[in-house]
Amino acid sequence: VASKPLVQTDGDCFSCWVSLFQIFTVQLTLGEQVWEAEGTSIKKAQHSTAAKALAESVLPRPAPRSPKIDVNSNPGSITPTVELNGLAMKRGEPAIYRPLDPKPMPNYRANYNFRGMINQRYHYPVPKIFYVQLSVGSREFIGEGRTRQAARHNAAMKALQALRNEPIPERPPQVKAHKTLTTTRSIEIQVLKESGPPHMKSFLTRVTVGEFSAEGEGNSKKLSKKRAALSILQDLKKLPFIPTVEKPKTHYKKRTKTILKTGPDYGQGMNPISRLAQIQQAKKEKEPEYQLLSERGMPRRREFVMQVKVNNEVATGTGPNKKVAKRNAAEAMLLQLGYKASAVSLNPSEVQIKHNCNFCISFSVHTQTSPCCCYV
DSSP, X not given: OOBOOEEEEESOGXXXXXXXXXXXXXXXXXXTEEEEEEESXXXXXXXXXXXXXXXXXXXXXXXXXXXXXXXXXXXXXXXXXXXHHHHHHHHTOOEEEEEEOOOOOOOOSTTTTSTTSOOOSOOXXXXXXXXXXXXXXXXXXXXXXXXXXXXXXXXXXXXXXXXXXXXXXXXXXXXXXXXXXXXXXXEEEEEEEEESOTTSOEEEEEEEETTEEEEXXXXXXXXXXXXXXXXXXXXXXXXXXXXXXXXXXXXXXXXXXXXXXXXXTTTTTSOHHHHHXXXXXXXXXXXXXXXXXXXXXXXXXXXXXXEEEETTEEEEEEESSHHXXXXXXXXXXXXXXXXXXXXXXXXXXXXXXXXXXXXXXXXXXXXXXXXXXXXX
């Protein structure tokens, strides 16, 4: 047995809160070996003594303890109930939880006060245990725990251990539409019942084909409909087969395009830029590429030179602004490609006007929207 008595204390114990250099010495005895260590506090001195004993002790070391395995624990962040719901949906079997009444516990308190036994006034309460019954398909599992949620997790963990290694059952075959059409009967589908919690619904669906009717249950409307249709399919196979008559295919005449955008007369009333772009689209060729070559002239009398390139053809156009220069370049390219000139009037705001009055301050060129220098 190890003991750690306080051997020595330097300083005044009554003024510990004043002294900052108080040193404590602790002695550790383990069998016949003794160790001593110092520290600024009793706890630090004990830790130093224990560390020295661990390093110098000749006694055999105990075997390390194996970690405790909890059956109800889940190594991941997903709870067993959520993991089981996903597995049950893959298998097509709903997971249904039902609470069970706890088992009756024997009452030992009735005889506590009879003569001859000490009257105990307080008794520790018996912990309550919850039980849950889990049904997955045709299998049932019982879970228990201190809370109802813990009991659900315990039952889900047991179900996961039993169902993880089992193969997922194959899905039932679908009822194809032509199987029913050959019997000239219509299909009627009706959802009769919907039960269960929101995250795990159970549906009861009735499928009617003529005089045949069947019901199916599943965790989705699609699965319940398949199960009901599967039983009807067995009855439909017994009926005589009616040969199907293929409908003649309707042939639609392809209309020819009446508008030829590549003709020389196309788009004479359009903007030259849009006209050139549509012609290139109709030819399924690359769109025109515009590039500003130069900008020259006085500050108030600018002249821009724009270049347009279509395949290997190049044309240029000039104008008082980039928009007009681009349009003139597109018009020149149309004429170069063999198309007729575009009959488009210029925008009134871009028409240039020269002033010839005697009172004009300057002979610069203005537009209709810009203020006239004659009235300055």
